[in-house]
Amino acid sequence: SQQGEEDPQALSIQEGENATMNCSYKTSINNLQWYRQNSGRGLVHLILIRSNEREKHSGRLRVTLDTSKKSSSLLITASRAADTASYFCATDNAGNMLTFGGGTRLMVKP
Amino acid sequence: DAGVIQSPRHEVTEMGQEVTLRCKPISGHDYLFWYRQTMMRGLELLIYFNNNVPIDDSGMPEDRFSAKMPNASFSTLKIQPSEPRDSAVYFCASSFPGSEQYFGPGTRLTVT
Numbered sequence: 449s450q451q452g453e454e455d456p457q458a459l460s461i462q463e464g465e466n467a468t469m470n471c472s473y474k475t476s477i478n479n480l481q482w483y484r485q486n487s488g489r490g491l492v493h494l495i496l497i498r499s500n501e502r503e504k505h506s507g508r509l510r511v512t513l514d515t516s517k518k519s520s521s522l523l524i525t526a527s528r529a530a531d532t533a534s535y536f537c538a539t540d541n542a543g544n545m546l547t548f549g550g551g552t553r554l555m556v557k558p
Numbered sequence: 559d560a561g562v563i564q565s566p567r568h569e570v571t572e573m574g575q576e577v578t579l580r581c582k583p584i585s586g587h588d589y590l591f592w593y594r595q596t597m598m599r600g601l602e603l604l605i606y607f608n609n610n611v612p613i614d615d616s617g618m619p620e621d622r623f624s625a626k627m628p629n630a631s632f633s634t635l636k637i638q639p640s641e642p643r644d645s646a647v648y649f650c651a652s653s654f655p656g657s658e659q660y661f662g663p664g665t666r667l668t669v670t
Contacts, residue, residue: 481658490562490661491601510645536601544589544655545614548601 454537454552462557467524469552472517472538478540480513482522485534485551494522494535529558562662570668576638579665582631583652588607591659592625592635601649607633622645640669 455470471480479498483491497513497520504511510523524531527537534553538546563582568589571577572664591606605615618625622641627633637644647666651659 478656483661490652490663491659493658493660503632510649540656544608544653545603545606546602546659552602 454535454549456552457550458553458555460555460557461527462463463527463529465556467527467554467556469529469535469537469554471522471536472547473520473539473541473549474518475539475549477515480511480520481540481546482509482511482520483536483538485536488535490516491536507551520529524533524554526553527556529556531556562650562652562660563617564648564662564665566629566665568666568668570670571640572670573641574639575577575669576636577667577669579635579648579667581633581635581650581662582654583650584660585631586654587652587660589653589659590627590633591651591653592633594646594647595649595664604635611656621638625639640667642669645669649669 450477453472453480459527461467477499479496481496482494485491491530495506495511508525513520532555534551536548536551562582587609591655592604593601595601605618605625606613623637625636645668647664648663649664651661653659
């Protein structure tokens with residue numbers, strides 16, 4: 449069963465705009481991670497946020513975590529065509545084992 | 559480091575045949591994970607190992623699936639006999655404890 453559920457399932461924006469993806473989960477977590485998957489490739493880790501953290505930044509990425517609402521968001525600022533990919537949230541709630549959501553397909557039009 | 563290495567990258571086989579997928583994790587990583595990805599079911603964890611020992615195989619769909627990790631640098635996922643519904647992309651990933659996972663490029667399996 450999927451722990452994390454991303455919203456929206458698909459997102460299409462113009463280059464330069466910001467992209468926001470949301471993730472909801474059901475049980476308590478140790479940490480929450482975001483991954484990117486380009487078509488035909490393996491997943492690439494983007495950012496990890498621990499349950500006692502509320503916000504984290506990495507370059508153009510900003511992740512927030514609200515454990516009271518069991519939700520997280522990933523913001524990509526000033527998007528580029530190269531950001532086109534699927535984005536997955538994954539929760540670590542049992543130590544080392546991740547449960548992935550269904551992903552958000554992001555398309556950034558040049 | 560070359561990252562997680564998987565072979566073969568593509569496998570086409572006929573129903574009933576045995577399929578063996580291979581994975582070499584990143585050196586030093588304690589954990590190794592096998593996932594399956596399909597359009598219908600998304601990314602599913604099949605089994606994971608800690609220090610070569612299987613910890614949780616509850617995701618293994620049936621007895622036709624088996625996985626081994628004979629040493630810290632090698633793991634196999636075997637399907638015997640294979641069925642068309644096993645067609646998917648199979649990923650191997652490795653990690654340090656409590657840290658991000660590094661994924662291999664995947665093996666695209668087609669069972670006809």
